[in-house]
Amino acid sequence: MTIILDTAALRAIVADVGVDQLMDEMIERLRDRFEAFDPKTTESIQRTGFAYQQPSLGLIEWMPTMQSGERVSIKTVGYHPANPTLRSLPSVLATTSLYDTTTGELLALTDSTFLTALRTGAASAIATDLLAPRDVETVGIIGCGAQAVTQLHAISRVRRFTRVLAYDADPSVAATLLERLPSSVGHRVTVDVVAAEDRAALLGSVDVLCTVTSVDPGEDAVIADGDHKRSLHVNAVGADFPGKLELPDSLIDRAAVVPDVVEQCLVEGESQRLTEDELAADLATLCAEPTTAQALQQRLTVFDSTGWALEDMVAAELALEHAARLGVGVDAELQLIGDDPYDPYRAVGG
């Protein structure tokens, strides 16, 4: 039997738990998992996929990870940046499947569009908590789509900022950011929309910056380099494609760059212009060694967030636990397991 967490199931979980509590749980689970991370028992296979230009620029890729002796998790994610404007659909659409490594059975299929936004925010919150100074007043956000909402929400769970400087290539998207924030954060912050010509000044005014754009590969950095606070922390979230870079080279060159997944960041992340020995410790290592992180808090730091398959497994597990507790989700009989494992036709009544 396969449990399917559909939209109704996720709505029931959110209604019961609330988005603040859910984000806190996501952050805590991820932090615990990063801290305990052991590559001998948690194995990921580099994500791969199909990228294409027709009918419009897009990518469908899969992110597999295995908890040895327990389960395999595969998130399949579509990235189609024209979705919001052309089709009123999120640019990132995703589902996660969990498989039992004893039998190979599909245990669960969950929506992961929401869970991807949740876990991506949570990862930035963990990085921000480790790498940004204690006092954060102003957070800058470049790109104000769906991921911006969970970035700001997640960071609000670890830092009590009161001001957001927001820029989006489409000013009408930036204009609605505040109303899309959960009330716990929306009620306590002001959101100032920054005009294109003031973007450079934004860098100088923020304590934490998140870049969460759909910039095309090969385009200019989404913000120009310039003066900034000595301890600025940047969560660079949008780069997840070879050739796609959000930050200026010069900023990356003087920053301590903390990757989520080293090999992946070197191919798809901001780190693709760096070599492995130019990187700081990865996020999991910093979770296990917080003093190493503390030493970076007064420096310019960049969290290179390309998305880790392990995060998707943890997010799916969290949702499934709540679903089991609440008795929500749809049971589906898949994989035609009949009475006789040697008789494929009897299982279908043939």
Next chain:
Amino acid sequence: MTIILDTAALRAIVADVGVDQLMDEMIERLRDRFEAFDPKTTESIQRTGFAYQQPSLGLIEWMPTMQSGERVSIKTVGYHPANPTLRSLPSVLATTSLYDTTTGELLALTDSTFLTALRTGAASAIATDLLAPRDVETVGIIGCGAQAVTQLHAISRVRRFTRVLAYDADPSVAATLLERLPSSVGHRVTVDVVAAEDRAALLGSVDVLCTVTSVDPGEDAVIADGDHKRSLHVNAVGADFPGKLELPDSLIDRAAVVPDVVEQCLVEGESQRLTEDELAADLATLCAEPTTAQALQQRLTVFDSTGWALEDMVAAELALEHAARLGVGVDAELQLIGDDPYDPYRAVGG
């Protein structure tokens, strides 16, 4: 909206279409698709996965293929050879997901345990039709599990054999083979179970041989080399793992070996002991050039069937067309597509 083809949907399709007609359609669809195959528009990514020894020998892998500008198909398949004996589950359990390359949406999730058996049989039928002589009286089968049923059924749709010589390492599995065959073939053939000590003689008596075993990597060939009819055709189906080989080296060396997917066969198939220039044309090429195949009919031929992701896409499409016609399958709202593509929380009611 995602359509889920669960067990009930597949049962409804089989009840309506019948297994003979369904197998004929599968063979015809596959043959057409192979004949028209164009690597420029049908792109596959080499399958990969997690292989492990604990809790027992197993493999979970994914087989992606893309019809450019239309859809991506990913079959995820578990291979756990201890399933039948330890857990009364099929050794192969699979599901296939189809994604829209315009939006990235998950269009469909179908059971593929049954469909894998169906398409694997159909591929062997196509190879047998191309490579075996017109008159086939006796078919040998080594390994009498679930895949053996669809091998014999599929081949019965292209050759009117009347006798089966069956061997399985577990004689009780071979003993039930006849009763597991669909009536169209079960009623017209005799199945003689061959004892372990008579396996060598089997090779000399058959016109077509199918090897569909769960032999472990590194084990001996499942049948010893020996005398056989000059025009013997072998469907080597069970080898699908590096180091896993079903046929003796000497037999492979003198055969015309027809791969399904060249690169994959060189890594996982019977062809892994050959180089690319030692292979005959692949199955798709032979479908497009039947005279090339005809020239091989009087020779020893081996179809090296490792399983092609394209076959899984075609099988899923066939099932989905029948499901749409019959109005079966379950609609699931997944991927949390809300009113506002920029608002992940509104979509979950947060």
